[in-house]
Amino acid sequence: MAGPRPVVFSGPSGAGKSTLLKKLMKEHENVFGFSVSHTTRKPRPGEENGKDYHFVTREVMQGGINNGEFIEYAEFSGNMYGTSKVAVQAVQAKNLICILDIDMQGVKSIKKTDLNPIYISIQPPSLEVLDNRLRARKTESEESLQRRLNAAKVDMELSKEPGVFDVIVVNDRLEDAYVELKQALLEEITKVKKVSASS
Ligand SMILES: Nc1ncnc2c1ncn2[C@@H]1O[C@H](COP(=O)(O)OP(=O)(O)OP(=O)(O)O)[C@@H](O)[C@H]1O
Numbered sequence: 001m002a003g004p005r006p007v008v009f010s011g012p013s014g015a016g017k018s019t020l021l022k023k024l025m026k027e028h029e030n031v032f033g034f035s036v037s038h039t040t041r042k043p044r045p046g047e048e049n050g051k052d053y054h055f056v057t058r059e060v061m062q063g064g065i066n067n068g069e070f071i072e073y074a075e076f077s078g079n080m081y082g083t084s085k086v087a088v089q090a091v092q093a094k095n096l097i098c099i100l101d102i103d104m105q106g107v108k109s110i111k112k113t114d115l116n117p118i119y120i121s122i123q124p125p126s127l128e129v130l131d132n133r134l135r136a137r138k139t140e141s142e143e144s145l146q147r148r149l150n151a152a153k154v155d156m157e158l159s160k161e162p163g164v165f166d167v168i169v170v171n172d173r174l175e176d177a178y179v180e181l182k183q184a185l186l187e188e189i190t191k192v193k194k195v196s197a198s199s
């Protein structure tokens, strides 16, 4: 049997992707596995190397790209980010639903591969709410915040284009967004649970 379909999560920085993913993975521990990306950005307090990201230098990242180790990569807000083939294979080897948290450039690149994921966009209720959430998170300098908000405007427009995403979840009230997200993934979750119950 082919493994479960991966799930791509995208949407503006600060829309709530990590918050929703962490909730989902906590509730369904043996169903989802996170594709740990590489990045050249510095770790935030509490972030763990190898768990949240593989934190690497630009030289290391570029070397990996040159060696063909990445399925996709992008420059976002002054840093490089990318999904390695190994990161996805590690999750798929366990027969789990592989979750990719990637920006819109990554979405466009993944569409050219044979990964065949479900594409989910997590959107904020408005740019103003996004601005407030990013400021409240206290992870960005003013410059980084402005870059992220500019990228968000583009993302919010592109995500409306028909056919880009299978599901768009507007993360206004967290609990409502979470219920919507689970509903969108119910079929895949059920399939994985059935397989693990029968093995
Ligand atoms: N529904 C919500 N209501 C209020 N605050 C929220 C909601 N969802 C997330 N947040 C908060 O907004 C901030 C941004 O959320 P989060 O870090 O999950 O976004 P993200 O999309 O993963 O961002 P990035 O792409 O930069 O990693 C966090 O401080 C989080 O606690």
Ligand SMILES: Nc1nc2c(ncn2[C@@H]2O[C@H](COP(=O)(O)O)[C@@H](O)[C@H]2O)c(=O)[nH]1
Pocket: 009, 010, 011, 012, 013, 037, 038, 041, 072, 073, 074, 076, 081, 082, 083, 101, 102, 103, 104, 105, 106, 107
């Ligand atoms: N194209 C890719 N985008 C990625 C990847 N990993 C994360 N991201 C996206 O970057 C921004 C910023 O993330 P942050 O952790 O610095 O706030 C966010 O939109 C992520 O979705 C990746 O491997 N490829």
